[in-house]
Amino acid sequence: MRNTSLLALIALLINSACSESPARAAAPTPVRLGSKAFTESVILGEIATALLRAQGIPTIHRRQLGGTTILFSALTAGEIDAYPDYTGTLTQEILRGTDQAALPAALAARGVAMTAPLGFEDSYALGMKSARATALGIARISDLASHPELRLAFSSEFMARADGWPALRARYQLPQRNVRGVDHEVAYRGLESGDADVVDLYTTDPEIPEHDLRVLEDDRHQFPSYAAVFLYRAELATRAPAALAALRLLQGRISTPAMIALNARAKRGKVPETSLAAKFVATTFPQSIERAPPPPGPGLGAGSPPWLGDLAQRTVEHLFLVAVSLFLAILVGLPLGIAAARRPILGRAILAVTGIFQTIPSLALLVFMIPLLGIGSAPAIVALFLYSLLPIVRNTHAGLRGVPPPLREVATALGLHARAALRLIELPLASPAILAGIKTAAVINVGTATLGALIGAGGYGQPILTGIRLDDTRLILEGALPAAALALLVERLFDLVEKLVVPRGLRLPG
Amino acid sequence: MTWTTTNDDDRSRALMLELAGVSKRFGAAEVLRGIDLSAAAGATTVLIGPSGCGKSTVLRLMIGLIAPDAGVVRFDGRIVDARTVAEVRARSGYVIQDGGLFPHLDARANVVLMARHRGWPGEKIQRRVDELVQLTHFPGDALARYPVELSGGQRQRVSLMRALMLDPDVVLLDEPLGALDPLIRAELQADLRRIFRDLKKTVVLVTHDLSEAGRLGDLIVLLRDGAIVQRGTLAELARAPRETFVTDFINAQRSPLEGL
Numbered sequence: 001m002r003n004t005s006l007l008a009l010i011a012l013l014i015n016s017a018c019s020e021s022p023a024r025a026a027a028p029t030p031v032r033l034g035s036k037a038f039t040e041s042v043i044l045g046e047i048a049t050a051l052l053r054a055q056g057i058p059t060i061h062r063r064q065l066g067g068t069t070i071l072f073s074a075l076t077a078g079e080i081d082a083y084p085d086y087t088g089t090l091t092q093e094i095l096r097g098t099d100q101a102a103l104p105a106a107l108a109a110r111g112v113a114m115t116a117p118l119g120f121e122d123s124y125a126l127g128m129k130s131a132r133a134t135a136l137g138i139a140r141i142s143d144l145a146s147h148p149e150l151r152l153a154f155s156s157e158f159m160a161r162a163d164g165w166p167a168l169r170a171r172y173q174l175p176q177r178n179v180r181g182v183d184h185e186v187a188y189r190g191l192e193s194g195d196a197d198v199v200d201l202y203t204t205d206p207e208i209p210e211h212d213l214r215v216l217e218d219d220r221h222q223f224p225s226y227a228a229v230f231l232y233r234a235e236l237a238t239r240a241p242a243a244l245a246a247l248r249l250l251q252g253r254i255s256t257p258a259m260i261a262l263n264a265r266a267k268r269g270k271v272p273e274t275s276l277a278a279k280f281v282a283t284t285f286p287q288s289i290e291r292a293p294p295p296p297g298p299g300l301g302a303g304s305p306p307w308l309g310d311l312a313q314r315t316v317e318h319l320f321l322v323a324v325s326l327f328l329a330i331l332v333g334l335p336l337g338i339a340a341a342r343r344p345i346l347g348r349a350i351l352a353v354t355g356i357f358q359t360i361p362s363l364a365l366l367v368f369m370i371p372l373l374g375i376g377s378a379p380a381i382v383a384l385f386l387y388s389l390l391p392i393v394r395n396t397h398a399g400l401r402g403v404p405p406p407l408r409e410v411a412t413a414l415g416l417h418a419r420a421a422l423r424l425i426e427l428p429l430a431s432p433a434i435l436a437g438i439k440t441a442a443v444i445n446v447g448t449a450t451l452g453a454l455i456g457a458g459g460y461g462q463p464i465l466t467g468i469r470l471d472d473t474r475l476i477l478e479g480a481l482p483a484a485a486l487a488l489l490v491e492r493l494f495d496l497v498e499k500l501v502v503p504r505g506l507r508l509p510g
Numbered sequence: 511m512t513w514t515t516t517n518d519d520d521r522s523r524a525l526m527l528e529l530a531g532v533s534k535r536f537g538a539a540e541v542l543r544g545i546d547l548s549a550a551a552g553a554t555t556v557l558i559g560p561s562g563c564g565k566s567t568v569l570r571l572m573i574g575l576i577a578p579d580a581g582v583v584r585f586d587g588r589i590v591d592a593r594t595v596a597e598v599r600a601r602s603g604y605v606i607q608d609g610g611l612f613p614h615l616d617a618r619a620n621v622v623l624m625a626r627h628r629g630w631p632g633e634k635i636q637r638r639v640d641e642l643v644q645l646t647h648f649p650g651d652a653l654a655r656y657p658v659e660l661s662g663g664q665r666q667r668v669s670l671m672r673a674l675m676l677d678p679d680v681v682l683l684d685e686p687l688g689a690l691d692p693l694i695r696a697e698l699q700a701d702l703r704r705i706f707r708d709l710k711k712t713v714v715l716v717t718h719d720l721s722e723a724g725r726l727g728d729l730i731v732l733l734r735d736g737a738i739v740q741r742g743t744l745a746e747l748a749r750a751p752r753e754t755f756v757t758d759f760i761n762a763q764r765s766p767l768e769g770l
Contacts, residue, residue: 410610413573414624414672415599424623428614503614505656 030058031236031243034071034083037064037454038469039266039273040122040204040259044084046277047254048230052246054281059243063273064465065375066363066454068093072231073370074455076110080375081233081240082247085114086122088226092163100225113234115248117227120256122204124158124223126168127213129191140219141172144198148175153187153196163224164200171222203256206264228254253284267470310463311482317377317458318486321449325381326442329388333441334434336389337396338422347397354393357386362451370455380452387448388441395437399430431502439494446487450479460486526551526680526712527572531581534567534736541567543736544581549729551679554706554713556727558720560759563733565716569682572714573602586679603673607685609665611657611672617664618653621671628676642671645708647701663694670705681706683715687722699725720744720763732756 031052035045042063052059062080065071072094074080090107091098098106107114126141133139136147144150158164159181168174176198182190188207190196201207203215203226236244262280265271336354340347360368362383369379403426411421427434453461460479467475499507527549534542541564549555557565570576571583574595583590585598604610611620618639625635643650648667657665666686673681686702687695703726706713717723723730724744731741740752751757 406606406608406610407612409570409575410604410606411612413575413599413602413604415596416624416627420627424627425612425614429612431614505612505614505616505658508656508658 028058030060031082031240032060032062032080034062034065034074034080036068036071036083036085037066037465040263041084042469043259043262043266043273043276044118044228044230044254046273047280048082048084048247048250050274050277050281051249051285052243054285055242055246057240057243057246062375062456064453064462064469065456066366069367070363070370070375070455073367074375075112075231075233077371077374078233079370081236081243082230084118084228085231086226086228087114087117088123088224090231091224107231108234111234112231113237115230115232116251117229118250119228119252119254120204120259121225121227122202122259123218123226124164125201125203125218126198126216127201127208128198128216130212130214132197133214133216138216139214140217141168141222142219144174144176144216145172148177150176150197151178151180151195152176152198153180153182153190154200155184155187156181158200168222171220204259204263206260206267208260209264210268228259249285270470270472307478311478314458314460314462314479315482315486318446318449318460318483321377321380321384321452321457321459322442322445322486322490325384325449326388326438326445328381328385329392329441330438332385333389333392333437334396337393337434338400340393340397341400350393351397354390358390360386362387362448363454366451366455375455375457377452377457379455380449380457384445384449384452388445391437391440391444392434393437395433395440396430399433399437400426402433403429428503429506432498432506435494435498435501439491442490442494443487446483446490450483524550525584526586527714528584529568529571529578529581530584532571532578532583533580534564534571534576534578541736542571542578545733545736545738547731547738549680549712549714551712552710553728554715554726556723556730557714557716557733558718558723558730559733559739560718562735564736565733566684568733569604569684569714569716572680573604573682574598600676601679603670603676603678603681605666605669605673605681605683605686607688608662609657609669611660611665611668613657616654616656617648617660617668620657620668621653621675623672625675638675638677639671642674645674645705646671661694662690663698666690666698667701670702674709678711680712680714683713685716685718687717687719695722702726720760732759 033045033048033052035041045061045063049059049061062074065074068085068089071080071083071085075083087100087103090103091100095103095106104114126144128138136143138144138147154165159179165179180196187196187199188211191199191211191213198216201213201215207213208215230247230250232244232247258280262276265276266273333354336350340350357365365383365386366379369382373379373382407425407429408421411425416424449457449459450461450464452459453465460483462479463475464479464483467473467477467479525548529545529547531544531546532542533540533544545564545568547568557568559565567576571578572585572590574583574590577591585594585601588594590598611617612623615623621639621642622630622635625638630638639653642648643653646667648664648671652660652664657668660668669686673683687698690698699722706726713726715723715726727744729741730744730747732739732747734755740747740756742750747756748760751760
């Protein structure tokens, strides 16, 4: 009975904490787009958003969520209505073993449909400096077979993947012996300095024009086709036909050079994706714009620099994730730890289960949560809650088991009942250990909460994610530094709490 | 059932504590082998014997921390069991070696723990603490200190105050002076003797020290391997030993000064 009411309380807390403003319910349901945590995907998401909004369709863009699994789960769970993906990614990662021709049927079985290709591919490819390729007469990958002296520099991922270099070498019978796995940046530098002749690349990399590269033709079709498409929930056709029609306007309208240029301007020129998208839509679809694009979102507090407002908002989001999950973990972990200490057999089970939570990789846990809780702060809070349980349960258990047996006996002999002995004697004696457990959970939480950005929970992970995809150290630090500072602050805070909670008699030098 | 209880009451009027045919084993070890033992009201009974003879087990049975495998334990004529154990504990004080003080509570909080838990008014608590401080010769200003800040002797005095706080009928002491140096030990022995005599409480004290037993006990019970070897005063044990073990145990503790 008590457990049920506790669960209800937790559910209520999470729901009230995470539900969006009630005003939203009254307005027509907006179309919800998503994008992955890399720049090309964010640009495509912004383009679609700009296009839909230009047609007067209310649209939300959950930008820069995690990877394919998260986006696809969010789509099938009904958390988003559409997002950009690649046919090759779908057949390689989500619907493994599905032929590209069978893709529409396989998607339909999951309530998902896809648009026709948008007009460009983002595939694996090999590239050489144009001048060198011309000099050697190389235009296709099969041409490499007659040049065994060429030096190859591939990204570690490409070297390792079964469908990467090993498959390629077998397919084309490539004779090169000088093949090194290096960082992508290093590979390009090697190309410039003449230390490498061939590198792997993606067909929309901005480096292709920058380094004047020739993309070698995959004449034996080793690499799967990674045609860009939009995936959408099939029910969109009946629920929001106008939105679907707008998405379909993008079919065949984004060429490979156009996408390369957009990527280059976002990554190199640091042009915000929203501006790139607005300009792209205005020039590509001048006839389809019915209304002027709405003004940008509400400004930040007057007088304060924008980054300060961002920082404040992220801090609030981050603290919210950490505080709510930690509070719930204390609420649940403390009684679990007490039960574990009281009943050894039950205790072993409790410790084993909380230990298993700890071993689930955070990304996997977040993906599990999406069908149950959608995206946003709720799944992040539940994941952080589960991670916080182990240190709290384990330390409560250890602290209570550490109470010397003679003292427990004296408490009983004095006439204290089990509950009173727990409250007056055992918990105070175990308080240093329990507090240490809560502190560990809090500090770990501050760090782990940065992953919440992968499922749209905001926080300090947001700039870190953007920084990683834009290769922008300053942005990464904008998230990492406050997170580190917050971790230190939390640690200091608990030192203070320790002074208040742990009885003085236990802090004196023995 | 009713008539046995009445019968028990009649038989044990002068006996505050009684063990009848009590056996206890911990795993393979038989710690008590069917012993009969009683402690008269208002007297000090000392349980003595070598380590492992079962003397501490007797105390833990008397306050209901453990239950006998066979036989019964009676407190003031009533069998100690799940129904009566709360009353038994309320009417008993318990002191262990090193005092068993709670390190997170200062001396005063240790002493008044149960009185406060039972909701005594602050004034009544203060009056009782004042009495106990006088009785045990405990420095009143040390009441605010935590156990780690007290000397070994002071810790035992606090523990004794805690045991006496609710004015129990019975006081059980398990090697209370075991960890103290000789001077403090002698001083505390004298104080305990005076306190027990003045309060006229039923006292059961466990020790392995014969001179302590002789100084404090009205009756000495010598145990070995979970059985009673002999009971009587120290003089009776010395003059009329029932077994050679009694003489051996006494001789082993003779002062080296006696032969001078």
